[in-house]
Amino acid sequence: MSESRIQTNCINWYKRNYPNNYIRKNEQVVKAGDPDIMICHYGLFIAIEMKQPGKYPTKLQTLKLEQIRRANGHCGVAHSLEEFKDIIQRAEADLEMTPITSAIYEEIGGTDND
Template sequence: MTEKQLQSKVIKFLKSHPNIWFFKVWGGGFQKSGIPDIICCVNGYFIALELKSDAGKPTALQQMNIRQINAAGGIGVILYPAGFEKFKMLVREVNSCSLATAESSVLKNVNISFTLGTKED
């Protein structure tokens, strides 16, 4: 699956659920490099998605940005097509969470990457 195909699936999924705001980042010369492809707010939680095709590989800068998002208390994910079902489950769980933000440290510590078996540092 190409990154564009994955992007279409992710956007369709996000649009089909309530309490989700998101935008697609369009890279260019006027923005900071390495910003994840899709930025979301799901039921009050910040989620950033770096999308990759089956054969794609994140750059060191993209990996660093995902790590920094996770360290800051957001949820940063490098999403491959093979991780799409797990991603949908994550979004559904976050969307149904009724805990106050300060009490939801379990979700804030998810810190996961769907990288087809390789763990990002």
């Protein structure tokens, strides 16, 4: 399967499952090495480099992903829809570790001191 087809499948899956989040496929005005897909997933930044099975990111692409990781973004390389989903799930694990804020306590009728 072509990289383009894999990207399309991943983007379509994401839009169906997370219709209120932002996903962008980098197509035109992109700096060399920038990841193929960028997502704002419930406030988390996720960048994904898409590759055909058996292909690997260039040195520049690897450096860009490392730069994103060092800035506390989430990123990875996906060769399939399953790998794409795995990157999203790993990012969601950070959401589960986020402390509950005062606004959430108020919404459920409590306080920080409960």
